[in-house]
Amino acid sequence: MPRPLALIVDDEPDIRELAQLTLEQMDLEVRTAPDLHTSRALLAAQPFSLCLTDMRLPDGDGLDLVRLMQKHHPDTPVAVITAHGSIETATAALKAGAFDFVTKPVDLHVLRRLVEHALRLSEFPEIDRRSRNTLLGDSSAMQQIRATIVKLARSQAPVYICGESGTGKELIARLIHDKGPRRDRAFVPVNCGAIPTELMESEFFGHKKGSFTGASADKPGLFQAADRGSLFLDEVAELPQHMQVKLLRAIQEKAVRPVGTLREESTDVRILSATHKDLGQLVTDGAFRRDLYYRINVIEVRAPSLRERTEDIPLLVEHTLRRMVGEANPLPRLDDAALAALSAYPFPGNVRELENILERALTLSENDLIGAADLQLPQKSREVQAPTTVEPAQDFELESYLGEVEREVIVKALEKSRYNKTAAAQLLGITFRALRYRLKKLGLE
Template sequence: MPTGTILVADDDAAIRTVLNQALSRAGYTVRLTSNASTLWRWVSSGDGDLVITDVVMPDENIFDVLPRMKKMRPDLPVLVMSAQNTFMTAIKASEKGAYEYLPKPFDLKELTSIVQRALEEPKRRPAVDLDDSGEGMPLVGRSPAMQEIYRVLARLMQTDLTVMINGESGTGKELVARALHDYGKRRNGPFVAINMAAIPRDLIEAELFGHEKGAFTGAQNRSSGRFEQADGGTLFLDEIGDMPMEAQTRLLRVLQQGEYTTVGGRTPIKTDVRIVAATNKDLRHLINQGLFREDLYFRLNVVPIRLPPLRERVEDIPDLVRHFFTLVEKEGLPAKQIDQSALNLLRRYRWPGNVRELENLVRRLAALYPQDVISENLLEHELSQPSVSSMEEETSETVNLGGSVERYLAGYFDTFGDALPPPGLYHRILREVEYPLISAALAATRGNQIKAAELLGVNRNTLRKKIRDLDIQVMRSTR
């Protein structure tokens, strides 16, 4: 039978009653208070074996009290509850030394299980002051799926465990990687990202590990690789499923032995980096096809994190829209609002491009339309969907341009009637289709050619050649 005294602090009488009943039935002695000062008096006098507390109390924010608690009684487990349910709440709870963070509403069985585990295995976590107002949060959303991600990230912040992020394009894999770095123990070191899909396969090893002068044709000087650049910090390996087998073998050696050699070099170089990998592919399927090393997969997949597509977390759309409107307003675009019917329309849309597509939509709305309030009619026009029902029936994960191209070609040939089109048809059609398509992709990614190449599904070097050949003017990315 569990034993121990639980101190519960919450200004909501209903929460106190529910916790008192659940914990008492589990065999614990429970003391209840509605303010932080009483809780602090109990803790400072040595009372209680575990604390369960809300964040916002009538007299004081618990994050201001928690460091004092941990300094006085470092082995006292503290469970933090909050209805704010943001990424920063979870991170602050961890950084301030909380044993666990629970978003409201919470599951009572889960809570009692955490209480039992905390009392059996008390953990001591370092308290690190985190000064952040919550603005510019790297991750936004209060859905259950995002809450679980916040909790996992909070547990990982003070570790160097290798993390594998899996999710569709546009779900925010790099944002998660940056959050792990920016709020973790390596925050003062560099964050270096490399996209395997955007680099020619024969250059990936040199990009990762660097090369010596004369190592290959064109290597006129020694060049440092991403591992050297990221030393002491975090190396983000994006689209790891596109890494060629030769580079996979070298990467496995680094993960196993903590050292590497440059291309053309002989002297082993020690490395001190945290690895965060990401992919939108099924690596198990690639392993079965012989395209990905199974031993490397197990080395990278120490802590797996799955990012849900936006269609699985549509309740986060209002928060995301407000967040993106705030960002674009700070960048100088007009302030906008969105009405409820338009939000409902956004919830019904399938979002093949996920959060990235939503952000690009918000930017277009802010830049192109004079209306202060975005309506459903305006939004339907911008989404280029014939009806709401067609959006609900759409199940494709990718943007289908086939119908638009077919209509364009049909209209093009109709202009000539029975006569033959002029010579050079192939190149003329190709240019007239590619130019607006590439221009739209660059506009959507604000001139970021790596992201535009990913959006179009082409190699970055191919995209650069197309931009040059078609004489497309590229705007500079602001991010």
């Protein structure tokens, strides 16, 4: 088998030589170029398995080479070398299609791992890139999601998955991991809202024996557990401010410091994150750090709600019922009225709610035929009930009455949105900031 061929583009001879020696020790054949002009000629002459380029070149920008590779050599992963601390530059390169980045001074351990991940993209061509049997649906929205997953699997860029609860955000994250070069390493999901605040640093970064009361032994953290794999931060909006700062540093430096130590440990983790909240609005409101938002949101994927893809409901129904009854049993079916009722229902809980509805209907139905009555769908109602009009009496107080009406409407909106303030504000037709003001004024915080 011929050795993989790598292209190194940098105007500094020392860095070219260091990178060349490192890659040759990994049994790669290497070509080097001091500028864009030379690199273009080399790329036109023969195919490469990997390209590593500096961002600043004498005759142009490393981003120009990234874009060229995306257009003419999309199957060749290209990584960029950036100045230390230039995270904005690295983010721009990832958005342009770079596979990954490494900072100066070049850490050879980090460089070797980057090369290993890049080469694995072409080492296993037999891996099935399709996800139609996992992420179900023939709607245009789902076809686009599946196509996006294939592209994202080839990158190491952080991915932010937004969407309502129950839309399958973790499933999307897991597929990105499973289709990429880290697939045989750990996929570590964590619900950021489920970890007690005082234990977060230890859970994420680990701790050493005796570092605090109850630390009876060394314990690795989530970053260590996901080393060379993927860390999925579900409900990332729930992270408190002090952990947002520490997480930002861990992502930027690719290193963590366990509680009770002074030395940082390097980590190789791909960050995938998700939340059902409006993270952009939380940034505007000062509840989420802007720098962390832009670091985890290099590439954004939106998981569509079920009401946006109602044509997928029959397929989802068949798949869910088959999973519930097993392969050996007859498959129950829905009559026309039941299917029509599901297609007209807004599904605030999305696919998760559909599964719950079908499980209940399966219990109530007879003769393997599910009717509309078996579904027990909630009755449609207006988002917010209009207040009842009253006639002022002798002792009537307008301010007190309006306050009670406002309180009742806000409480109903909060209950309807499961106490998601951003969603409640949208129901009420006001801004998140205005809702926070009213909650404080009415003592509802």
